[in-house]
Structure formats: structure tokens, C-alpha cells
Amino acid sequence: MRRVRKKSSEEIKYQLFKSRANTLVFIVFISFIILILRLGQLQVIQGESYHERVENAQYVKINQNVPRGEIYDRNGNVLVKNKSERAIFFTRHRNMSNSEIMELANKLSNYLEMDEENLTLRDKQDYALNNYFDELLKEMPNEATLLDDGNISRNDFNEAVYENISNEYLDSLLTEEDKNIISIYTRMIVATELDPVTIKGSNVTEKEFATINEDLDKLEGITTGMDWKREYPYGSTLRTILGDVSSPKEGLPKELSDYYKSLGYSQNDRVGKSYLEFQYEDILRGEKEEVKYSTD
Known part of the structure; x- marks a missing residue:
């Protein structure tokens, strides 16, 4: 009868070590596979999302008001137009x-x-x-x-x-x-964050405009530009039909604030308050200009 040789303690220890080493190598291999898959997910699948987050942290988008639309009669005569004026604006930055x-x-x-x-x-x-x-x-x-x-x-x-x-x-x-x-x-x-308001939108002198422009780097959140005000070529004639627009300081009228905010307006937006200016607000309002600023 064949005798079975007993393994020495050295051999048993070696086999245990080999088994554990193989298990460890397998675990490390699986970990690398998981890590590679995760990196691939971050770069390929979620890369665009993270890129947008980083960009949003570095840049802010600010909507700037544009002149309101003009009103004409059926013969092409201007009933309401805009007059450009120098203006000083303030944008409240984050925090x-x-x-x-x-x-x-x-x-x-x-x-x-x-x-x-x-x-x-x-x-x-x-x-x-x-x-x-x-x-x-x-x-x-x-x-x-x-x-x-x-x-x-x-x-x-x-x-x-x-x-x-x-x-x-x-x-x-x-x-x-x-x-x-x-x-x-x-x-x-x-002002709410990142939403420009007009500090002075009429009677800005050339000196005021020029000196502020020279020192804009010392005045955080201050910008200069052109604003507008409504002009009526026919004076008070037809004013009761044409209606009124809110002033830069007034912004959204209190009685219409909830209505306009439900449409996506900001509190400082100038809007039609009555008659044709109110009735055709969606046409006359214009589309805000979007400006991107670096937050560095």
C-alpha cells in the first residue's frame, strides 16, 4: 500500500502564503478595474457635467437690460420711441x-x-x-x-x-x-445678486461718466453704459391709450410684482404698467443681453 507523505510545516506555510498572495493580487486587480471604470465614468459620462460646474464657479452670467421696443401707428409713424442716456449701473456680486x-x-x-x-x-x-x-x-x-x-x-x-x-x-x-x-x-x-440696477439713469454729466469710467477698477460692481427713457413725439396726445412704463427706481410695480415675477422678471425690471405698454409687454420688453464675467 502506498504511503501518503505528510507535508512539512514549511510546505504548509508556503502554500498558505501563496494562497493569500494570490487572493491579494486578485483584490488589487479588481480594485484597479473598478478604479479604471470609475475614471472612465467621470471623464466620459460625467465629464461635461463637472466641466459646467467648474465653469459656473469661475464665471457668472449677468443679464443686462436692453431698450424697449417702439410703438408705431398703421402708417408707420412713431408714437413712442426711446431716448438714449448715459447711466451708472451696479451689480451686486455674490456674498x-x-x-x-x-x-x-x-x-x-x-x-x-x-x-x-x-x-x-x-x-x-x-x-x-x-x-x-x-x-x-x-x-x-x-x-x-x-x-x-x-x-x-x-x-x-x-x-x-x-x-x-x-x-x-x-x-x-x-x-x-x-x-x-x-x-x-x-x-x-x-439689488439682488448678479442682477444689475440703475443708480443714476438720467442727467449723468460727461464729467461723472468719464471719472467713473477712469476708476472702475476701484469701484467693485459698478459699470457704465447707456440707458433709455420713453419719448412721445405727440406729447400728451394719446398718452391715455399708450400707457406708462415703470421707472428704473420703481422696477416692478407693487400691484403687478407677483404677476411679472411669475413670468421670470426681476424686481428691478422696467415694465409696462397700463394700456398698450402693459397689453403688449411680451412684444415690447425686448430680450436681455447676457454678459459673462470672470470671478477670478
Whole structure:
């Protein structure tokens, strides 16, 4: 009878090592196959998607308004047309804070002279709370004492300012430069990210336009260009039929805001408010110009 030779411990150890080595090589081989397949998926299948993500991180697309369409009668006579005007625009960049906008408004006040007639009492009160707080404390000693003793909060004091501080007092407190800054700031602060708003769209002087153009690299988010306003060759004749368009500051009228936003409009867009301007808005609005900026 044939005798079976027992394997030595050395042979057993070698076979175990060989088996484990083969298993390890197999696992490494499978891992490489999976890695190659994954890289292929990223490059071929998802490559375009990742390329778009990288590009979107490096560039932003900003829609700029274009002139509104003109209105003619059936004989080809112009009833409503546009007049081009120099304009100063602001685009709020991503993550731009209100304090940064105020700082920019302060810089712009050295270049622009604004119309202060449309300033509201609340605009002036907010500015005074941020820049003339000590003066307000002196003007309201009772509330100042309560605030100092901790009996009212800063918000309570602010509310007292809104209720008691008058236009007359603020007009004596604020300088003309202050009011100019407020006028600029109130036009800028309504801007949403990457959506240009008009800071000054009429009566921009050649000097204002030129000096801002020279220093655009120091004024983040500021651009210059041409804006438009409606002109009516026949004056007030037919105005009740032709209708009106909102101003750059007004943007979407409050009563029509939800309607226009449902159609994809931005809050600062100028739109038809009544009659023919409203009825034919989809034709007259024009198509916004898309401009791509690098975020580097």
C-alpha cells in the first residue's frame, strides 16, 4: 500500500502564503478595474457635467437690460420711441454684504451728484442710526437713559427713533453729502445678486461718466453704459391709450410684482404698467443681453 507523505510545516506555510498572495493580487486587480471604470465614468459620462460646474464657479452670467421696443401707428409713424442716456449701473456680486454696499456708496458719492427729492424719512432715520447714534441719544434723553440702564433694547430704541425723530430734525442733522450717500445707497441696496440696477439713469454729466469710467477698477460692481427713457413725439396726445412704463427706481410695480415675477422678471425690471405698454409687454420688453464675467 502506498504511503501518503505528510507535508512539512514549511510546505504548509508556503502554500498558505501563496494562497493569500494570490487572493491579494486578485483584490488589487479588481480594485484597479473598478478604479479604471470609475475614471472612465467621470471623464466620459460625467465629464461635461463637472466641466459646467467648474465653469459656473469661475464665471457668472449677468443679464443686462436692453431698450424697449417702439410703438408705431398703421402708417408707420412713431408714437413712442426711446431716448438714449448715459447711466451708472451696479451689480451686486455674490456674498456682498450691506456694509460693503454702504462703503461703495460712500466712494461713489465723490463721483455722483444725486437727486435727493425721493429720499424717505425712514431712509434718513436708518442712516442716522448707523452714523449719528450719539446725536440721537442726546435728542432722546429719556430713551437714552432707559437704554443705558438696560430697561429697553437697542431694537426698542430704534423703534422710538422711527416714531419720534422728524424730517425737520434729520434735515438739520444730515449734511448734503450724507443725503447724497443715502440716495446712492437706497438705489444699490435693492439689488439682488448678479442682477444689475440703475443708480443714476438720467442727467449723468460727461464729467461723472468719464471719472467713473477712469476708476472702475476701484469701484467693485459698478459699470457704465447707456440707458433709455420713453419719448412721445405727440406729447400728451394719446398718452391715455399708450400707457406708462415703470421707472428704473420703481422696477416692478407693487400691484403687478407677483404677476411679472411669475413670468421670470426681476424686481428691478422696467415694465409696462397700463394700456398698450402693459397689453403688449411680451412684444415690447425686448430680450436681455447676457454678459459673462470672470470671478477670478
